[in-house]
Amino acid sequence: MNTPKVANHIVNWLKDYAVNAKVKGFVVGVSGGIDSAVTSTLCAKTGLPTLCVEMPIHQAQSQVNRAQEHIAQLKNRFKNVSDTRVDLTSTFEDFIKSVPAVETSPQNDLALANTRARLRMTTLYYFAGLQALLVAGTGNKVEDFGVGFYTKYGDGGVDLSPIADLVKSEVFQLGAYLEVPESIQKAQPTDGLFGDSRTDEDQIGASYDELEWAMQMQDAGKTANDFSGREQEVYKIYTRLNTINQHKMIPIPVCEIPKELK
Structure with a gap:
């Protein structure tokens, strides 16, 4: 950088x-x-x-x-x-x-x-x-x-x-x-x-250096099965948190009303 x-x-x-x-x-x-x-x-x-x-x-x-x-x-x-x-x-x-x-x-x-x-x-x-x-x-x-x-x-x-x-x-x-x-x-x-x-x-449960690595691996299309030991553990931690916290990262859901109902 x-x-x-x-x-x-x-x-x-x-x-x-x-x-x-x-x-x-x-x-x-x-x-x-x-x-x-x-x-x-x-x-x-x-x-x-x-x-x-x-x-x-x-x-x-x-x-x-x-x-x-x-x-x-x-x-x-x-x-x-x-x-x-x-x-x-x-x-x-x-x-x-x-x-x-x-x-x-x-x-x-x-x-x-x-x-x-x-x-x-x-x-x-x-x-x-x-x-x-x-x-x-x-x-x-x-x-x-x-x-x-x-x-x-x-x-x-x-x-x-x-x-x-x-x-x-x-x-x-x-x-x-x-x-x-x-x-x-x-x-x-x-x-x-x-x-x-x-x-x-x-x-x-993981350091920021480990999380940065996991973020790069996810971007590269890797899955947990591509790793073992500590790397697999860190990757699972990262992907679990990334999944359950998506509600923070995406726009607030809006219930769109069909035109025929208005």
Whole structure:
């Protein structure tokens, strides 16, 4: 990948989109991970107002520290960057108290994790509406179009996706080129939605390098029977997630009414 040219292409694409949409700039949720760090840096490089929003909900201190380090670095490098912090922990707890109590289970834990993501999406659109900004998505290609590792109408609810055509390894390359803090470049990817130390790999069962390989193999028309051992296991993980999460990746189904019924 020609990293400098890719970065320049995305920056120009962002700026052109914002100008044509007649908005002032961008708002980005900053989590302390590589995807949001790269996205917010690319937005900052447009020269347009870029608002970085930190939205902790029972967040691990290491994630908070990385997010704050990145925001401080961005503000020092770019005069068009501002930030705000909205602690959504009490909002999340109030929500839990307002809905019927449920027993602890993986399914219920996932529902609450997705609720965190949707509270953050609502917060980003609040600031976008106040300041005439676009919500910039932070999803990469493997997450958005491979395994669907994001929350529908949560971190998947955005106005535009600047890095969604880049796989994770390419995002890391951009991160190094854009001088994202080293602590973020070295951190294990995590969605931070469960209030513990679990990583994306812990949840998915495969690393991003493995998922990128599986994505390439699927594009090449391979099947699980073409592999054995760990490769077959990874390929099955990828294809299972790709199948069950198609509802996130395709347009919302519309019930079309036959003309003779109207």
